[in-house]
Amino acid sequence: MKMRWWEDCVVYQIYPRSFQDSNGDGIGDLRGILKRLDYLSMLGIDAIWISPIFISPMADYGYDISDYRSIDPIYGTLDDVDLLLKEAHARNIKIIFDMVLNHTSIEHPWFIESRKSKTNDKSEFYIWSDTIPNNWQGAFGGKAWTFDEQRGQYYMHSFLKEQPDLNWRKGEVVDAVFKMLAFWLDRGIDGFRLDVINCIVKDETFRNNPKVVGSRPRPYDMQRHIFDRNRPETHARLRRMRKLLDSYPDKMMVGEIMVENPGEPELASSYLGRDGDELHLAFDFSLTQTPFHAQPWKRNAKRWSEAVGINRVPTWVLNNHDTTRLISRLGGNIAKAKLAALFLLTQRGAIFLYYGEEIGLPNSKVPKSRLEDPLGKRYWPFHPGRDPERGPMIWSTSKGYGFSDGKSWLPFANHADKYAVENQMTDKNSMLSCYRELISLRKGDITLKKGITTYLDTKNTHVMVYIRKYENQERLVLLNFSSRQQTIEESSLSGNWELKYSIQRMVEDSQDSGIFQLQPWQGCIYIKNK
Numbered sequence: 001m002k003m004r005w006w007e008d009c010v011v012y013q014i015y016p017r018s019f020q021d022s023n024g025d026g027i028g029d030l031r032g033i034l035k036r037l038d039y040l041s042m043l044g045i046d047a048i049w050i051s052p053i054f055i056s057p058m059a060d061y062g063y064d065i066s067d068y069r070s071i072d073p074i075y076g077t078l079d080d081v082d083l084l085l086k087e088a089h090a091r092n093i094k095i096i097f098d099m100v101l102n103h104t105s106i107e108h109p110w111f112i113e114s115r116k117s118k119t120n121d122k123s124e125f126y127i128w129s130d131t132i133p134n135n136w137q138g139a140f141g142g143k144a145w146t147f148d149e150q151r152g153q154y155y156m157h158s159f160l161k162e163q164p165d166l167n168w169r170k171g172e173v174v175d176a177v178f179k180m181l182a183f184w185l186d187r188g189i190d191g192f193r194l195d196v197i198n199c200i201v202k203d204e205t206f207r208n209n210p211k212v213v214g215s216r217p218r219p220y221d222m223q224r225h226i227f228d229r230n231r232p233e234t235h236a237r238l239r240r241m242r243k244l245l246d247s248y249p250d251k252m253m254v255g256e257i258m259v260e261n262p263g264e265p266e267l268a269s270s271y272l273g274r275d276g277d278e279l280h281l282a283f284d285f286s287l288t289q290t291p292f293h294a295q296p297w298k299r300n301a302k303r304w305s306e307a308v309g310i311n312r313v314p315t316w317v318l319n320n321h322d323t324t325r326l327i328s329r330l331g332g333n334i335a336k337a338k339l340a341a342l343f344l345l346t347q348r349g350a351i352f353l354y355y356g357e358e359i360g361l362p363n364s365k366v367p368k369s370r371l372e373d374p375l376g377k378r379y380w381p382f383h384p385g386r387d388p389e390r391g392p393m394i395w396s397t398s399k400g401y402g403f404s405d406g407k408s409w410l411p412f413a414n415h416a417d418k419y420a421v422e423n424q425m426t427d428k429n430s431m432l433s434c435y436r437e438l439i440s441l442r443k444g445d446i447t448l449k450k451g452i453t454t455y456l457d458t459k460n461t462h463v464m465v466y467i468r469k470y471e472n473q474e475r476l477v478l479l480n481f482s483s484r485q486q487t488i489e490e491s492s493l494s495g496n497w498e499l500k501y502s503i504q505r506m507v508e509d510s511q512d513s514g515i516f517q518l519q520p521w522q523g524c525i526y527i528k529n530k
């Protein structure tokens with residue numbers, strides 16, 4: 001069967017403010033992305049997901065949209081989008097937009113109208129109540145209900161009060177949203193990343209969320225979110241959305257599924273639809289929270305892979321704009337990060353990279369005076385917010401690091417010179433070279449892209465071992481998650497294995513005894529010879 005492009009794609013997420021500035025205002029933009037398309041093409045990625053670029057008052061940096069059909073002037077124009085599409089497509093790169101459909105900005109014309117009275121045209125476009133009906137909380141602090149003087153009622157918001165939630169129980173809202181999606185599909189956009197898509201429908205009778213025992217810094221985390229999200233009615237909406245996308249050739253949607261810690265892969269996979277008729281792809285964030293040890297890593301990879309099953313497609317993600325960068329979680333250890341990259345790019349399904357991951361870019365240090373993220377402003381220093389993982393890309397060692405001629409909106413990572421793309425390009429041992437080689441290896445190997453994965457239970461618990469199988473082809477992946485040399489001795493692994501790739505120099509390059517030696521943090525890929 002023909003493979004659809006998202007079944008084995010490598011997607012590169014761009015946080016547009018921080019990727020490349022083209023006009024010296026210190027904020028990345030669409031012209032900047034255009035300028036770096038050749039770089040992305042060299043890296044070998046298949047698609048770009050751009051975090052929201054629509055008109056927004058930027059209370060949550062674009063995740064509060066006031067006009068879904070226009071580009072915020074800070075990022076560019078509709079013409080820039082058209083040009084980007086043309087240039088990306090010429091390089092075989094797809095463009096995915098980030099759609100925030102759970103809520104709009106408080107400045108969206110729908111909300112401006114809705115708040116005017118209880119009887120206007122858009123009066124039911126949002127979720128209104130005479131009193132605060134329940135214990136729901138906003139994810140960024142405070143109650144989920146804010147009183148609006150003008151209308152004399154409370155409106156519901158899952159996030160900031162500047163982000164009122166749309167009423168997805170109202171048919172007209174659904175129609176309006178779908179029309180807007182069609183507008184972009186018609187324009188040539190290849191798909192959508194759907195923000196917090198499991199939150200769109202709320203309990204019809206506004207029941208209280210049950211409380212969680214124990215104490216957590218955010219009141220939001222003190223309850224189980226069973227009534228303000230994950231309502232069963234969501235699935236019918238997603239099935240309809242899927243029909244819309246499938247009425248075009250080759251469009252894809254991937255959903256962000258908001259979960260309670262430490263991750264709920266079964267919940268995420270439920271949004272793929274029992275018959276695979278909802279989201280094409282859904283995110284599971286377990287590995288962004290998993291300690292970097294072989295056993296928990298294997299357990300969570302296996303659990304997600306099983307939750308998705310072999311007839312649907314898993315996504316794999318280690319970094320994004322909402323969570324500490326993996327390299328920083330790993331204390332800056334490049335050897336570990338390369339091991340993680342080898343893991344990532346040898347999984348079945350769709351791989352998601354976050355800009356800077358490929359150069360080992362760590363979190364920026366953001367002093368209080370430079371905080372931008374509303375979450376950070378509210379909870380600092382408890383929670384530093386998400387600015388640190390949104391630092392500017394480092395392209396060169398010149399002033400502004402090739403990112404901008406002006407003052408960048410967020411601080412650069414410390415010792416930024418170390419990460420410059422310009423230097424890593426020519427260094428065979430760089431992180432960038434590692435990503436590039438792994439992506440290219442994956443591209444040329446259907447077994448790595450499509451093969452079924454069997455995660456093995458090994459005697460040695462410091463290593464993770466899995467086999468990828470496609471038709472009569474087999475690949476063996478060995479990962480040493482420890483700082484010591486490890487031996488893997490498994491009779492089931494005997495056979496004629498030939499080394500295909502290693503992130504560190506190998507002692508021997510072919511094995512048939514079922515015994516393998518791995519250096520500290522070494523990872524390698526073997527091919528089975530017949």
Ligand code: GLC
Pocket residue numbers: 060063064100159195196256321322
């Ligand atoms: C998602 C986004 C996050 C945003 C939130 C509200 O979780 O990834 O960045 O703040 O939704 O839209």
Ligand code: CA
Pocket residue numbers: 021022023024025026027028029074
């Ligand atoms: Ca700019």
